[in-house]
Amino acid sequence: MIKFILMVNRQGQTRLSRYYQPVELNRRALLEADVVRCCLSRKKDQVSCSFVEYKDFKLVYRQYAALYIVVGVTDSENELSVYELVHNFVEVLDKYFSRVSELDIMFNLDRVHVILDEMIQNGHIVETNKSRILAPLTALDKMADG
């Protein structure tokens, strides 16, 4: 199962964090800093492997421009599948925000959380179909405007 999802930029600032296994608040900052350090210190994309063995679980990370998306998974999870899930998530964001950027995520954090909740619940994948994920959100937008 997925333990947590983090979006961190190159300076180490967390842009999004979601934990599916309870982690105490004071430990979170430490964990995030440590995880980011692990990923930032790897060499450039072509040379590095996207999977890192960290403590007793694994990290799957992907870099998109200046933003790193890091997913912590348990050992039993299929790493390539999670790798693809990350890309799927980014594609959904892309579709909703039309060419998503880091600022979009920052300023619309609550919506990003809604999208994330539609895709991943309780550490497992719920839905991966882009239109179905965005359906409730577009409906809500219409409700709010109308």
Add this chain to the structure above:
Amino acid sequence: MSPSVPLQEMIRAIRSARTQCEERGVIQRECAAIRAQFRQSDNGGRSHNLAKLLYVHMLGYPAHFGQMECVRMIASPRYSEKRVGYLGAMMLLDEKQDASLLITNSIKNDLSHSNQYVQSLALCTLACMGSAEMCRDLAPEIDRLLRASNSYIKKKAALCAVHIVRKVNDLGELFAPAARALLSEKNHGVLHGAVVLITELCERNPETLERFRKTVPDLVQIMKGLVISGYSPEHDVAGISDPFLQVRILRLLRILGRHNEAASDAMNDLLAQVATNTDSTKTVGNAVLYETVLTVLDIKSESGLRVLAVNILGRFLLNNDRNIRYIAMISLQKIVGTDHNAVQRHRGTIVDCLKDQDASVKRRALDLSLALVSASNIRSMMKELLLFLSSCPPELRSQAASGIFNAAERYAPSQRWHIDTILHVLTTAGGDVRDETVPNLIQLITNASELHCYTVHKLYRALLSDISQQSLVQVACWCIGEYGDLLLRGECQETEPVQVTEDDVLDALETVLQSHMSSPATRGFALTATMKLSTRITDNVDRIRSIVSIYGSCIDVELQQRAVEYNALFKKYDHMRAAVLERMPVIEKNSPGHMNGESMGEAIKEIQPAKVKQGEPLLPLQPANQVCDLLDLLGGSEETLQPSPAVGGTAPGLSINTGSSAGGDLLDLLGGLEPAPAVAPAPTVQVYDKDGVTLTLSCEKQSDSGLTVTLTASNSTDSDISSFTLQAAVPKSVQLHMKAPSGDFLPARGAAKVTQTVALNNPNKVNLKMRIRVSYTKQGSAFQDTVQIDTFPGLNAAGH
């Protein structure tokens, strides 16, 4: 939900803060404003405030004062407030907080709300942070929702059920039938949720697993549909139809097919089809193939399928993408135990991966390479591994070094190769090896007696070049001390000779002694080595004397003690020096006397002065005195210390307290005895019976002069006896060798016995007598007694 303007403004303000201090100031002001507004009863901006608070919380600042606000907002009828309230609940609350109890009622109401989005919010929150009580309360609701007609709700309910099952195991039974029904759904989201739920149920409860085995045909059907079906725009990801669902189903099939022939048979066709039809050019395809391979290897599949799986892994290994190589190596690691030959075929690629630049790939390659080492490929593999060791990242060094040592020990083709390998490792990674490497290496060197010359030359050269690696320096000092004469002789067949003078050697040792890089243990090694050289070289004995006396006032107590004792050896016991510093015997592995070769040298030097009856109170050693007494009892013995290799062998026995092998070995002045093979049992006789402790003796004749005596002790009192030891003494011309006893603890009332075997050799055919001293501790006090045995059963009176 229109974008939250106040939230955006706050974010802009935070971002414009230049320093950490400024940012803290902005956030504190905002938090104060939010707190003030929370206290006001009702205003339209509540959701914005909470959203701001959540943002602040994500940055890491405390936000617990928002919890009650969350509870209030969840109960509000407006959707926007509910949404933010639930999000806040998921992020700020967990089951440890008291406020979470307050939202139970709200969740219950919302689960039956007419609006599906509100229902989904409630489900999501429950799945995220529901406590055990909440789950128990709301489980029937979830079950109802699982059977509802709305697929949007059903998929969320399925995952909520997963959470409930995790929290409260017993409720799994409740959801099993509903889960079964869900498998016939068309909606992929629901299918996905259903598969996850069934996986969770099966993992928790083996009976449920049995029941769900019947669903294997259904699952196979669904998979077939996914694989064969053409392009479906709804679920397509890079050309593959819903790979996430495929991976999930494969994992469930793995769990269902494990250890079960029937289920595995049903899956065979499907797995073969998936393996061959899936497009492996994209990562998604590879993800599905990976899961398929894992499944094939885990269930009882037929051999053709297994071969197919291993081939796929081999293809993965050759892939350029490092991710793929990484997962290939992980999978190969799982099967290297069972399908060793199949993995061996890919050894070349794996060894190449050792040179990869990526740390994760290197780690996997190291593990796998170590597992693939075998007797046939040891030489080439070791070359690669040693190359890897010199360039590997520091966190992998110690693992690599110990792996290399294990492999070398198991498959070394020759002793010289073994020693070379260990020396190479010590020079490259000496700081990361384990502590017992030094004694292991020393033991190995003493065993390879024909290589002493070669070894000492190599070590000397290594010492000259670098004295920073402590393990290497310790071994080098020890060898130079032991085999210094071979070094000075200058000729050696195995390597080119180098002219070494005595001064050079002493210079080298002195450098080690004085260098600040040497640890105290290393200095001890060097000092003892210098001392040992005093018997092996001829000219510079005075120089050695001066070195040793300098260290007599050293600050380090250990060095000082050694130097003082060596000094004493020079002055008062000069006649014994040659005997004391003789060559060490071959050390046996795992014998009771197996210890660091260095401390064996210590022990020799310590007991000799004690044995000599000159009343020198250098190091009174209790066992030594006892044994001396025993010797006296046998009618006096002015033993002149005969230098013999056996002397070395006795030393370690005294430094440890394991039973009478100590005393027996010490008595072994006249040379050791090889253990004689056991023969048919012989008559026993009881030789000692006092205070409830009985000792019986039986002996068997091994050869013309050899005899094996077995002593059995038992305890018939009501209290346990511990530290039970036996010591034996025989007449002078008889050789005695005591083996290790079976134990030293005699439980009360004869529950168990202790046996001890003694091998005797009577070449001169003297009258065989044996005196045995029994010592033990009972109820906290020590007892001791002696008994003499004049007649041995099974022997005639002459004692042959």
